Amino acid sequence: MIKERFETIAKGNIASRPIPSVEDSILLRLLVQGLVVVGIIAVDVAAETQMSFWAVPLSLAGATWSWYRRRDRNVPVKFLLAIGMLLAMGTFFGNLFTQLNDTRFVLAELLIQLQVLHSFDLPRRKDLGYSMVIGLILLGVAGTLSQTLAFAPLLLIFLAIALPVLILDYQSRLGISRTRKRQKLPLFSNSSPLSGRNLSRFLLVIVGLGLGIFALMPRFPGYQLQTFPVSSPIELGDQNFDSDNRGIVNPGYVREGEEGSGTGIGGNRTTGPGELDDTFYYGFGNQINQNLRGELKPKVVLRVRSQSPGFWRVQAFDRYTGQGWEISR
Structure with missing residues (x-):
């Protein structure tokens, strides 16, 4: 009840x-x-x-x-x-x-x-x-x-x-x-x-x-804009940055005191003749050697989100060394 x-x-x-x-x-x-x-x-x-x-x-x-x-x-x-x-x-x-x-x-x-x-x-x-x-x-x-x-x-x-x-x-x-x-x-x-x-x-x-x-x-x-609207899923923990964190590490080139990991003939040289290593992008670096010969394969370097097509400049080399270009500042 x-x-x-x-x-x-x-x-x-x-x-x-x-x-x-x-x-x-x-x-x-x-x-x-x-x-x-x-x-x-x-x-x-x-x-x-x-x-x-x-x-x-x-x-x-x-x-x-x-x-x-x-x-x-x-x-x-x-x-x-x-x-x-x-x-x-x-x-x-x-x-x-x-x-x-x-x-x-x-x-x-x-x-x-x-x-x-x-x-x-x-x-x-x-x-x-x-x-x-x-x-x-x-x-x-x-x-x-x-x-x-x-x-x-x-x-x-x-x-x-x-x-x-x-x-x-x-x-x-x-x-x-x-x-x-x-x-x-x-x-x-x-x-x-x-x-x-x-x-x-x-x-x-x-x-x-x-x-x-x-x-x-x-x-x-x-x-002001401090970073580009790009996707960066790369793990940066294992990257070898310079002491001042401003240098760009490119495995296709020789770094001070270390040999590069490029597989092309002469592909890891910053000066002198040689052949390109198509597994690396030579535009990313403090120097670019114009004596290297070969053909680069198309490779996605970065993706940019934009609502209209445009030209995105990655780096600008301002000093000619006689064999290529480098960034002086």
Whole structure:
């Protein structure tokens, strides 16, 4: 009897527990999804991926389903979403250990996966706020990956969508949207902050302030690019660097007090005639011997991530020795 009574009371408490207030603004939901879509596309443009082909449709489908089921508890769906998020987290850690040289894209991939799952459970305004933050983080990651002005239009589009989102979110917090709906007041009247004229003014002021701050911001050497955006999976622990860590070790040449490991005839000589060793790249070194003869085979030396083709200079030799070139400084 006691057990049955306890179960009855527990079930009654669960059933009588009120469902949290939901967000009924369709416009706010659409604009939040717009922020997410822009963030996903920005990552695709910056990282040259195609995640938006599956992430955007699934996110929109999840948001639509969440709108129709916003007043239901959806306990089984939430359980499945929790399992999916755990799997996404496990995949994230697996990819993290394989791409330690650049973890930004791995983070963006995790956020996109979480957003797709999260889009199926957006009943409240707070849940929409999480999607807004994810869209903002995705835009920030895309900004660090982007190397051309292709990111600028997406930034302006994101800003243009974010302004009405912030206004609608603020009105929803204060209950203004419900009051306006009961009084049947127009949403886009001239006195409303959502009118096209007011939004245009806000956008111009914000863009102007941003450009002004960017122009006045000092450029210290610490803010400049210190390393090239290249992948370097080479283990450097066993490399033989010079004492000042500035010399470049090339096994195709002779180092002071040591013989080179080149296999070509004369391939490890910095002066005099000889034949090239096609297993080494002779451009990496403090000296280059132009008396060596032979043919180099194509070999991948490094990979550079860039959104447009360009010429990447590795080294510049400035002093001619009579038999080749060397770096004098």
